Amino acid sequence: MKKSVKSLMRVCIVAILVVAVLGTIQAARPKQKQMRFSWWGGDVRHQATLKAIELYTKKNPNIKIEAEYGGFSSYYQKLVTQLAGGTAADIIQIDYKWVHDLAAQGELFVNMNKLTDKIDMSGFDMQFARDHGAEGDYLLGLPTGMNAFCLVANTELLEKEGIPLENNWDWDKIIEEGVKLQKKDKNKHLLCLTTNHFSYLLKMKIKQITGKNFINDDFTLAFNKQQLVEVLSYIRKMVDLGIVPPFEESVLFDNVGSEQNTYWLEGNYAFFTTWASSTPPIISSSKFKVDVARYPVPKDAKNPGVMTTPSQILSINSRSKYIDEAAKFVNWFFNDKEAIMALKDSRGVPPTQKARQILAENNLLDPVIAKGVEITLPYSGGPENALSLNKEIETILHDYIQQVGFKRLSPEKAAEALIVDLNNKLADLKG
DSSP: OHHHHHHHHHHHHHHHHHHHHHHHHHHHSOOOEEEEEEEEOOHHHHHHHHHHHHHHHHHOTTEEEEEEEEOSTTHHHHHHHHHHHTOOOSEEEEOGGGHHHHHTTOOOBOOGGGOTTTSOOTTSOHHHHHHHHEETTEEOOEESOEEEEEEEEEHHHHHHHTOOOOSOOOHHHHHHHHHHHHHHOTTOEEEEOOHHHHHHHHHHHHHHHHSSOSBOTTSOBSSOHHHHHHHHHHHHHHHHTTSSOOHHHHGGGTTSOGGGOHHHHTTOEEEEEEEGGGHHHHHHHOSSOEEEEEOOOOTTOSSOOBOEEESOEEEEBTTOTTHHHHHHHHHHHHHOHHHHHHHTTBTBBOSSHHHHHHHHHTTOSOHHHHHHHHHHGGGBOOOOOTGGGOHHHHHHHHHHHHHHHTTSSOHHHHHHHHHHHHHHHHHHHHO
C-alpha cells in the first residue's frame, strides 16, 4: 500500500513538473500576431508577393500575414470604405494619385518620417518619395518602384508594316503612321488607349503646350479654351482617322489589364499606352515580341510632360495594432536580399539602389521595364500637383473624353462645358 502511494506521488510530481515546463515554454514562445496586407495587380505581382510573405513568415513564425489582393478597378472605393470603418489592412498598397485625397482625411497612415529608426530609407531617392507620396511633412508611404508611362509595342506588326520602333515619336508622327496603317488594313490601329489613358493624354498634352500642370495650385485652370479645343480635337481626329480603335471597342477593356485585351492579343494594335511596370503580364500573354518606346513629345513642347511616378506606394495603417511589426516587415520587404529576389520587378524598377543592383547582377530586372523607365526619365514632366490628380476632376475628364470619343459632342462644345464643370468643381473644392 505504501509503495502504491509513493508511486502515485512520483507520478503526480512528474506530471506537475511537465505541466510547469510546458507552461514555461508556452510563456517563452512569442505570441502569434496576425496582420493583413492588401494590394492590387496582375498574377505576376500576386505570386511574387505571396512568395515574399511566405519567406518572411517562415523566418518569423510568430507573424502571420493574410494576403488581400485583386484587381485595380474597385480597389480605391473598397479601401476608402474600410478606412472609414476601421477595417482596413495593416499594410496597404496605395496609388500616388490618391495621396492628397487620403491625406485630407487625417493621418490614416503612419507618417514614414517618424519610422526612420525602424525602416532603412538610405537607398531611396527621398526627394522622389516626397514629391509623389507626401502632403507637406506628412509622408504617407514609400514608393514600391519607379514607373514611367510609355508606348508598348507589338514589334511583329511594326516590322511587317515597316513602322520603325523609335524613341522620337511626336503627335504628328502618330497621325502620319496611323493613317498609313489604316490604308493597308482597316482592322489595324496604330494605337490603343483606355478612357483613363485618354485622360493622361489630355493632361500631358496640356502640359506640353502650357508648361504647367492641368490645374494651378490656386484652383484655376492652367489652360484656355483654345488650348483645350486643340487637345480634344486631336482625340477626335485619332478616332475619325482610325489611328485608335472606335470607343465602342476600346471602352470594353477600361477595367481590365492590357494583357486581357483580345484585340491586342490578336495583333490588331501596333502600340498600347501603359505603365512600364504593367508590361510583364503583357509580355507573357502576347504571342509576339513586345518592346517599348518613348511616349510622344512635340519638338516645341514647353515641358516634355511625360508621366514618371512611383509604381505604387506602400503604407502602414495608423490604426494597426501592430505598427512596429508592420514596419519590420516593410523594412524587410524593401531591403532584404531574399525579399528583393522574390519580388523581382513585379512592381516596376525597384526604388532602392541595393535592389536594382541585386536584380541586375542576377539578370532578374526585366529589360523591357528597365528600358521603359530609362528612356522616359529624361522626358519627365515632373510630379503632378494635388488638384490635377483629384479623383472628382478625373471623373469629369473621363465623361467629356467619352462624349468626344463617342461623337456625342464636338470638341468645341465639349471644351465649353468641360471648363464650366471644372470651374464649378474647383469652386467646391476651394470652399
